[in-house]
Amino acid sequence: MMIHAYQEIYVNNAQTMLGDAFDYAINTCHISGDDFVKMFVVSSFSERIENGEPACVAGKSGIELVHEIVFETMQKELNIESEVNYSRSCEYWIGWAVAYYQWYSDRSFKEIFNVLSFEDLKRMYYTLHEADISKFVDIVDSKMKEYYVETNLKRIRTT
Numbered sequence: 001m002m003i004h005a006y007q008e009i010y011v012n013n014a015q016t017m018l019g020d021a022f023d024y025a026i027n028t029c030h031i032s033g034d035d036f037v038k039m040f041v042v043s044s045f046s047e048r049i050e051n052g053e054p055a056c057v058a059g060k061s062g063i064e065l066v067h068e069i070v071f072e073t074m075q076k077e078l079n080i081e082s083e084v085n086y087s088r089s090c091e092y093w094i095g096w097a098v099a100y101y102q103w104y105s106d107r108s109f110k111e112i113f114n115v116l117s118f119e120d121l122k123r124m125y126y127t128l129h130e131a132d133i134s135k136f137v138d139i140v141d142s143k144m145k146e147y148y149v150e151t152n153l154k155r156i157r158t159t
Helices: 008-028 033-042 044-050 062-074 090-105 109-115 118-128 133-147
Strands: 148-150 155-157
Touching: 008 033, 008 062, 008 090, 033 044, 033 062, 033 109, 033 118, 044 062, 044 090, 044 109, 090 109, 090 118, 090 133, 109 133, 118 133, 133 148
Parallel strands: none
Antiparallel strands: 148 155
């Protein structure tokens, strides 16, 4: 039996929220993908999502998440109007897919982004955005196994 990061009922909400956050941060706020990943990983919100904190995985919009991450990590307020966006951009897919993988694998976002850069994920979009999410999971699992050696005690970085 696989142990996931939190209850499955929250996965769709977490995916939508993180997808919207990546899309809004990058396409509306013009924060680079690499910079947003760094801010997200060092913020308290990445750990709160990993732990399945209901206020984070079900109680926030992606836009709210970006505003709070920027304030927490940069100590500045974003004064950018939010735009309603019903399209599913590459950046949305990256947040959506990474949220699913984090839930599925119970790995930290830091571990995931140590193995996959924003650009790596962007390149994956074109071949995987219409595929079943299990294909993304298989590919990322393979990359994780190359990067981390699993022991009974802890994960060890190999490169």
